Amino acid sequence: MEKGLFITFEGTDGCGKTTQINKVKSFLTSKGYEVVVTREPGALDIGQKIRDILLHHEGTISDKCEMFLFLADRSQHVDTFIKPYLEAGKIVLCDRYTDSTIAYQGFGRERDINLLKELNDIATGKLMPDLTFLYDVSIETAQKRLGDERDRMESIGTDFDLKVRNGYKRLSEENPDRIKMINAEQSIEKVYEDTISIISKLLDKRSNK
Numbered sequence: 001m002e003k004g005l006f007i008t009f010e011g012t013d014g015c016g017k018t019t020q021i022n023k024v025k026s027f028l029t030s031k032g033y034e035v036v037v038t039r040e041p042g043a044l045d046i047g048q049k050i051r052d053i054l055l056h057h058e059g060t061i062s063d064k065c066e067m068f069l070f071l072a073d074r075s076q077h078v079d080t081f082i083k084p085y086l087e088a089g090k091i092v093l094c095d096r097y098t099d100s101t102i103a104y105q106g107f108g109r110e111r112d113i114n115l116l117k118e119l120n121d122i123a124t125g126k127l128m129p130d131l132t133f134l135y136d137v138s139i140e141t142a143q144k145r146l147g148d149e150r151d152r153m154e155s156i157g158t159d160f161d162l163k164v165r166n167g168y169k170r171l172s173e174e175n176p177d178r179i180k181m182i183n184a185e186q187s188i189e190k191v192y193e194d195t196i197s198i199i200s201k202l203l204d205k206r207s208n209k
């Protein structure tokens with residue numbers, strides 16, 4: 001593969017995306033691909049500090065500060081990790097990316113979506129995923145899966161979660177070629193089957209080019 005492949009995994013907290021990423025990694029590795037798994041926020045050393053503030057800080061964090069922290073983390077992550085691996089021809093699987101900022105800070109916190117798109121472009125140098133999975137679950141299912149131990153972002157409230165979920169759906173409608181929505185209420189195995197069928201189509205298309 002001359003150029004790497006960038007695949008992102010999105011959805012509300014409790015949608016099961018992390019389980020799917022691990023399964024996808026095993027699948028692709030077994031096919032002989034070189035795969036790197038990463039996440040936002042907090043893949044690298046600086047990112048881990050930013051993640052700790054974002055998810056565990058006990059005092060107030062203003063919405064604007066929260067937005068810049070997610071973007072700061074992304075900018076470092078793209079420049080020092082994602083881009084170099086893509087340039088080396090690897091498949092990069094990333095747990096959350098730019099769509100999370102649009103869904104959570106844009107639709108959830110009700111910040112200006114166009115401004116967030118511009119800021120995402122600055123943070124990433126306009127690096128967009130080749131493919132994005134959106135795992136859609138009801139708020140009730142997500143809450144059951146999350147249980148009682150919640151971080152700062154998971155504790156905001158049901159109204160917020162609903163706005164984020166609907167925001168994600170809007171994004172998938174607006175970007176049908178890139179964002180594939182999967183019903184994550186189904187069993188882990190069925191969600192995995194749906195995921196692999198989409199990835200396989202993309203890999204076939206690329207190898208026929």
Ligand code: TYD
Nearest residue numbers: 013040041070096097100101104105153154
């Ligand atoms: P995540 O790593 O999925 O949490 P966990 O490891 O607990 O499953 O994501 C952390 C939280 O940060 C999640 O609630 C979504 C939120 N988030 C944003 O609000 N904006 C962003 O740009 C990103 C990347 C994440």
